[in-house]
Amino acid sequence: MKIHEYQAKDILSRYGVPVQPGKVATTSEQAEAIAREFGVPVVIKAQVYVGGRGKAGGVKIAQTPQETREVAGKILGMDIKGLTVEKVLVTPALDIKEEYYVGVIMDRATQAPVVMVSAAGGVDIEQVAEETPEKIIKEPIDIRWGLPAWRARDLLQQAGMPSVVVARGGTILSLLARAFVEADATLAEINPLALTADGQVIAADAKILVDDNALYRQKEYASWSEPEEANPLEFQAKAEGLTYVKLDGNVGIIGNGAGLVMTTLDMVARSGGKPANFLDIGGGAKADVMKKALLFVARDPQVKGILVNIFGGITRGEEVAQGIIMAQPELPPGMPIVARLSGTGEEEGRAMLADAGLTWGFDMRDAAQKIVAEIRARG
Amino acid sequence: MSILFDSSSRVIVQGMTGSEGRYHTTRMVQSGTNVVGGMTPGKGGQTFEGIPVFDTVAEAKEKTGANVSCIFVPPPGAADAIMEAAASGMELVVCITEGIPVNDMARVAAFLKEHPTTLIGPNCPGLATPGAGKIGIMPYHIFKEGNVGFVSRSGTLTYEVVSLLTQAGLGQSSCIGIGGDPIIGTTFTRILQMFEEDPKTDAVVMCGEIGGSDEEDAAAYAKTMKKPVVGFISGRTAPPGKRMGHAGAIISGKTGTAQGKVEALQAANVPVADTIFDIPDLVKEAMRR
Numbered sequence: 001m002k003i004h005e006y007q008a009k010d011i012l013s014r015y016g017v018p019v020q021p022g023k024v025a026t027t028s029e030q031a032e033a034i035a036r037e038f039g040v041p042v043v044i045k046a047q048v049y050v051g052g053r054g055k056a057g058g059v060k061i062a063q064t065p066q067e068t069r070e071v072a073g074k075i076l077g078m079d080i081k082g083l084t085v086e087k088v089l090v091t092p093a094l095d096i097k098e099e100y101y102v103g104v105i106m107d108r109a110t111q112a113p114v115v116m117v118s119a120a121g122g123v124d125i126e127q128v129a130e131e132t133p134e135k136i137i138k139e140p141i142d143i144r145w146g147l148p149a150w151r152a153r154d155l156l157q158q159a160g161m162p163s164v165v166v167a168r169g170g171t172i173l174s175l176l177a178r179a180f181v182e183a184d185a186t187l188a189e190i191n192p193l194a195l196t197a198d199g200q201v202i203a204a205d206a207k208i209l210v211d212d213n214a215l216y217r218q219k220e221y222a223s224w225s226e227p228e229e230a231n232p233l234e235f236q237a238k239a240e241g242l243t244y245v246k247l248d249g250n251v252g253i254i255g256n257g258a259g260l261v262m263t264t265l266d267m268v269a270r271s272g273g274k275p276a277n278f279l280d281i282g283g284g285a286k287a288d289v290m291k292k293a294l295l296f297v298a299r300d301p302q303v304k305g306i307l308v309n310i311f312g313g314i315t316r317g318e319e320v321a322q323g324i325i326m327a328q329p330e331l332p333p334g335m336p337i338v339a340r341l342s343g344t345g346e347e348e349g350r351a352m353l354a355d356a357g358l359t360w361g362f363d364m365r366d367a368a369q370k371i372v373a374e375i376r377a378r379g
Numbered sequence: 380m381s382i383l384f385d386s387s388s389r390v391i392v393q394g395m396t397g398s399e400g401r402y403h404t405t406r407m408v409q410s411g412t413n414v415v416g417g418m419t420p421g422k423g424g425q426t427f428e429g430i431p432v433f434d435t436v437a438e439a440k441e442k443t444g445a446n447v448s449c450i451f452v453p454p455p456g457a458a459d460a461i462m463e464a465a466a467s468g469m470e471l472v473v474c475i476t477e478g479i480p481v482n483d484m485a486r487v488a489a490f491l492k493e494h495p496t497t498l499i500g501p502n503c504p505g506l507a508t509p510g511a512g513k514i515g516i517m518p519y520h521i522f523k524e525g526n527v528g529f530v531s532r533s534g535t536l537t538y539e540v541v542s543l544l545t546q547a548g549l550g551q552s553s554c555i556g557i558g559g560d561p562i563i564g565t566t567f568t569r570i571l572q573m574f575e576e577d578p579k580t581d582a583v584v585m586c587g588e589i590g591g592s593d594e595e596d597a598a599a600y601a602k603t604m605k606k607p608v609v610g611f612i613s614g615r616t617a618p619p620g621k622r623m624g625h626a627g628a629i630i631s632g633k634t635g636t637a638q639g640k641v642e643a644l645q646a647a648n649v650p651v652a653d654t655i656f657d658i659p660d661l662v663k664e665a666m667r668r
Contacts, residue, residue, distance in 0.1 A: 106482075108562065213478045214482065245622075247616070255535075258624025259586070261623075261624060262588060263613040266654070313535070365656055
């Protein structure tokens with residue numbers, strides 16, 4: 001789950017990490033009041049769940065409270081990569097001397113959180129990693145121990161940071177690692193970690209991703225959830241508990257099991273069609289779940305036909321067929337549907353579909369070819 | 380012979396008295412698996428289908444001589460269950476549970492470095508050795524005894540491909556679902572090593588998917604193997620940055636793309652099937668060589 005910069009800074013400040021002060025505004029009047037409270041100049045930063053806010057014009061400096069109001073008025077409501085800006089963070093501008101990067105990320109290869117440190121901060125760390133990997137110091141940590149401050153100082157020193165940053169940044173990095181573990185983060189980074197002209201070491205920007213699987217025990221952070229996806233269908237799907245990803249094509253796809261659904265998408269593409277979505281109904285789905293999934297996929301106006309591909313183990317063919325038949329009256333008239341049922345209850349399910357005048361495929365390839373042909377035939 | 384599991388394995392089920400645990404225990408027993416006990420804290424002394432239930436894994440091991448555990452414990456207690464099994468001396472732990480926090484799995488991974496236990500999963504369908512039975516949730520009727528080793532990250536895709544192999548007359552030695560999470564106990568490479576050493580396996584089918592670099596690592600190992608490997612990668616049409624159902628199935632930046640994995644396998648002389656329907660012929664061809 002994504003959270004905003006101001007929320008990530010809030011979490012870090014609870015652990016004692018010095019963060020740049022600031023407040024969130026949802027109107028330009030509020031932004032002006034915050035500028036008066038903290039003093040100008042201020043930086044006005046769009047709070048949206050996408051990277052590259054600065055390049056998109058979502059981060060601006062204002063020299064006076066009046067200018068803050070004008071600039072905030074422009075940023076609020078702005079569209080950044082499909083997401084509308086509803087909040088801005090107003091924060092006193094820092095006199096930054098140097099910018100560094102410190103972060104912790106869950107690493108699949110080492111199966112541990114990995115600490116990353118670089119003296120090349122303030123920029124896209126993935127770009128640094130690709131172009132000049134030698135500028136990043138990486139170290140896996142034992143999640144049961146965390147990162148002791150002395151070890152954090154070693155890493156900062158290896159990265160070539162000055163004495164004051166080694167000393168204060170060591171404590172900050174150790175706290176960042178603790179916050180990462182306790183918040184069930186999959187990523188926690190401070191970028192930039194700023195050294196100011198007056199010698200402060202401070203988090204000028206922060207990003208935290210919280211593990212979706214841990215939201216049951218991170219109730220406060222879970223309550224911060226907002227639409228993450230630029231696509232409204234994906235947001236609705238999440239609210240309805242469906243595992244759905246929107247794609248660009250016109251063939252709606254429903255299946256059971258992530259690997260099988262991905263393979264079905266690939267098969268449709270190979271048969272000359274373009275998948276409109278990924279939807280996994282999981283194991284043991286009953287007729288009502290099947291119906292709900294069909295109606296959901298049909299909500300996408302791009303969808304011109306739907307392929308249902310079910311391998312029945314604990315999912316029964318009759319239940320799937322029943323769900324497809326139940327959905328018929330509520331689907332757009334004439335919407336072609338091809339179902340492929342295999343395994344438990346396949347004979348019964350196919351017979352039910354045939355009785356209802358619906359098409360079925362005898363395997364995944366046959367079904368993919370049939371739905372692509374039916375959509376083409378309807379032009 | 381087979382890998383990881385055979386008819387001498389003595390299996391306990393952690394979480395046996397829950398609805399999933401009950402359903403799948405019955406089917407494991409029907410497949411011939413020697414289920415010797417169950418474990419649910421607070422249910423010690425009860426029985427399920429004549430199988431004794433214990434409060435702790437240590438007690439279950441002491442009373443039954445179990446050496447394998449299958450876990451159906453819900454996500455909040457699953458990591459604890461894996462560590463209990465490992466600490467109690469289970470040689471093999473198969474964790475079916477989907478949705479375990481990744482930090483918990485990082486703790487488990489660190490813990491397992493200090494224990495000789497092999498973990499399969501989590502978020503996996505388990506494993507099967509045709510003729511000996513199964514551990515987990517795979518539909519056992521699709522299998523046929525034979526000499527093809529099978530390993531995959533997914534559940535239903537595994538069933539599809541195994542069915543195709545069986546229909547083509549290609550039986551299986553063992554079939555392992557390693558799981559769709561970012562942190563799993565046993566990787567493709569380790570399973571390939573086991574198949575390479577297994578006298579009953581003559582060829583291996585490996586079904587990977589987008590996300591991470593486990594398939595690339597396995598390709599490097601496959602290049603050194605004597606036995607042929609046939610590959611398949613799903614997610615060729617998956618867009619970057621989107622989680623495709625499995626927590627681990629996500630392309631991040633340039634890492635984890637289907638194309639990168641296909642190229643890595645091909646560079647290691649592993650034929651990669653364009654569709655799952657091409658897999659049986661590629662296996663037959665590989666075994667002729």
